[in-house]
Amino acid sequence: MRVAVLSDIHSNLVALDAILAHARSVDAIWHLGDVVGYGPDPDGVVARLGEVGATGVRGNHDAAALGGPEIDWFNPDARAAAEWTRDTISGATRAWLDEQPERRTIGSFSLVHGSPLDPLREYIATLASARDNLAAIDTPVGLHGHTHVPVAFVGDQGDVMIIEPRDGATLEIDDRRTLINPGSVGQPRDGDPRASYLTLDIGADAGPGSETPVTVVAWHRVAYDVEAVQAAIRTAGLPRRLADRLAFGA
Numbered sequence: 229m230r231v232a233v234l235s236d237i238h239s240n241l242v243a244l245d246a247i248l249a250h251a252r253s254v255d256a257i258w259h260l261g262d263v264v265g266y267g268p269d270p271d272g273v274v275a276r277l278g279e280v281g282a283t284g285v286r287g288n289h290d291a292a293a294l295g296g297p298e299i300d301w302f303n304p305d306a307r308a309a310a311e312w313t314r315d316t317i318s319g320a321t322r323a324w325l326d327e328q329p330e331r332r333t334i335g336s337f338s339l340v341h342g343s344p345l346d347p348l349r350e351y352i353a354t355l356a357s358a359r360d361n362l363a364a365i366d367t368p369v370g371l372h373g374h375t376h377v378p379v380a381f382v383g384d385q386g387d388v389m390i391i392e393p394r395d396g397a398t399l400e401i402d403d404r405r406t407l408i409n410p411g412s413v414g415q416p417r418d419g420d421p422r423a424s425y426l427t428l429d430i431g432a433d434a435g436p437g438s439e440t441p442v443t444v445v446a447w448h449r450v451a452y453d454v455e456a457v458q459a460a461i462r463t464a465g466l467p468r469r470l471a472d473r474l475a476f477g478a
């Protein structure tokens with residue numbers, strides 16, 4: 229089974245559609261939250277995820293859009309966008325967001341937005357936080373977003389390795405625990421403005437001599453029409469910095 233894992237779409241429908249076109253051959257789509265916030269098209273993104281039957285979890289920006297206290301931790305741009313999103317979204321979008329749980333387990337995979345220990349707040353950005361969260365997951369693999377930077381942490385018993393993937397990089401999951409971040413669809417922050425996501429090939433052939441199927445992770449980058457989204461952000465009256473940063477992936 230082949231799964232596309234998407235995180236931090238942030239109301240960027242143009243980037244989402246570019247990724248869905250790229251990921252045409254997948255059997256399922258999982259999302260890791262922050263479906264809305266920052267970007268100009270929350271209703272369009274939620275409608276599209278509904279059309280493709282995406283399964284996932286709630287992010288801090290989704291919680292803020294629903295009226296949660298998460299908005300109090302936001303910087304001024306994020307707060308302005310969250311208030312705009314609250315005022316803009318349809319009842320159907322609100323209901324869909326409200327159905328997303330903070331955690332979800334699918335087979336061997338734990339899905340959260342931020343971290344298994346604190347799904348709506350913690351950023352897994354250091355080896356120390358990765359170590360704590362690898363110990364905390366109760367499945368072999370954890371999938372998370374929130375940092376907008378693609379990465380993986382592999383290991384247990386305190387011995388943790390960081391993998392910083394490039395476009396097209398792959399990782400074969402072995403029997404060590406693994407935390408995997410697909411990067412951000414709608415607002416990448418690793419210096420590459422292209423939309424980021426990953427695919428999981430679950431039950432892939434491990435090659436000659438091995439009968440045990442494996443899971444292979446592959447990270448992908450997809451170019452999209454950044455200028456169209458920047459124009460839509462400005463037209464919506466959202467903070468201009470939210471448009472500017474998309475050109476730099478920052």
Ligand code: ZN
Binds near residue numbers: 236262289376
């Ligand atoms: Zn985010």
